[in-house]
Amino acid sequence: GIQVEQSPPDLILQEGANSTLRCNFSDSVNNLQWFHQNPWGQLINLFYIPSGTKQNGRLSATTVATERYSLLYISSSQTTDSGVYFCAGWYNTDKLIFGTGTRLQVFP
Amino acid sequence: NAGVTQTPKFRVLKTGQSMTLLCAQDMNHEYMYWYRQDPGMGLRLIHYSVGEGTTAKGEVPDGYNVSRLKKQNFLLGLESAAPSQTSVYFCASRDAGEGSNQPQHFGDGTRLSIL
Numbered sequence: 043g044i045q046v047e048q049s050p051p052d053l054i055l056q057e058g059a060n061s062t063l064r065c066n067f068s069d070s071v072n073n074l075q076w077f078h079q080n081p082w083g084q085l086i087n088l089f090y091i092p093s094g095t096k097q098n099g100r101l102s103a104t105t106v107a108t109e110r111y112s113l114l115y116i117s118s119s120q121t122t123d124s125g126v127y128f129c130a131g132w133y134n135t136d137k138l139i140f141g142t143g144t145r146l147q148v149f150p
Numbered sequence: 151n152a153g154v155t156q157t158p159k160f161r162v163l164k165t166g167q168s169m170t171l172l173c174a175q176d177m178n179h180e181y182m183y184w185y186r187q188d189p190g191m192g193l194r195l196i197h198y199s200v201g202e203g204t205t206a207k208g209e210v211p212d213g214y215n216v217s218r219l220k221k222q223n224f225l226l227g228l229e230s231a232a233p234s235q236t237s238v239y240f241c242a243s244r245d246a247g248e249g250s251n252q253p254q255h256f257g258d259g260t261r262l263s264i265l
Contacts, residue, residue: 046192075253083238085256128192136181136200137208138242138254140192 044070046131048141055119055148063114063127063144071131071139074105074112079126079143088114088127119148152176156241156257163231163264171226171260173241180246182224183208183254184216186237193240199224200246231264238262 045068055061065074076088089096089103091112096103100119105112116123126143133139157172173182180201185193185208195208199218213235215227224243228235241257 077256083259083261085240085259087253087255090253130192136198136206137195138183138193140185140194142190142192 044068044133044139046071046129046139046141048127048129048144050144051142053144053146055146057120057148057150059119059148060115060117061119061146063116063129063146065112065114065129065141067110067112067129067131069110071133072107073132075130075138076103076112076114077128077130078123079128081125085128116146119146121148121150124148154241154243154255154257156239156260158260159258160261161263163228163262165231165233165264167231168227168229169231170228171239171241171262173224173226173243173257174222175224175241175243175255176222177243177245177255178221179243179255180221181244181252182218183242184214184224184226185240185242186210186235187240187259188237196226196239233264236262236264 047066073092078086091103091105093107100117102115128143130140154175183198184196197216202221239260242254244254245252
């Protein structure tokens with residue numbers, strides 16, 4: 043089936059801590075993207091990462107397409123990192139299928 | 151460059167009323183999408199369009215209609231609103247590109263409540 047699964051569902055961190063979010067995706071889904079939905083509901087592109095590793099500041103992402111998973115790393119977390127992180131994969135090249143998200147809360 | 155703009159941002163309807171949500175993009179993107187997001191869930195695709203004059207069904211199309219008469223606009227219509235359609239609606243667009251290697255750009259969402 044078409045599946046995009048994320049773990050953990052919830053994550054609570056103290057400012058400065060590191061974290062790893064995981065996304066598993068089924069064979070029919072490819073070309074992973076990571077998004078951050080901030081507390082105001084806005085969706086922000088983080089990474090388009092079909093395979094390999096990309097870094098942007100304190101965030102980095104790795105996708106191992108052959109093993110059907112992607113990881114999002116957040117280092118030295120800040121309160122502004124709070125929100126929901128979604129991974130999404132493309133199905134049939136024209137439909138983006140979302141996971142249910144990881145809700146991150148970073149406390150000072 | 152405004153990106154993807156959704157109108158309105160908030161709306162409250164009574165059961166049975168109709169309304170249209172407007173999505174406009176100024177990036178000359180070929181593909182446009184309508185999603186709904188329910189509490190605690192990811193986004194689910196309602197309808198999408200791969201070009202002007204075309205539309206296709208997504209995961210949850212029932213109760214909605216769409217039109218793409220102009221490339222820059224994608225309209226989502228609710229003919230007879232039901233409480234189950236209470237949700238936050240997101241529009242997105244992307245360039246065609248090769249395969250699916252073009253990131254999506256999202257609007258800020260429309261919060262719709264059906265009483």
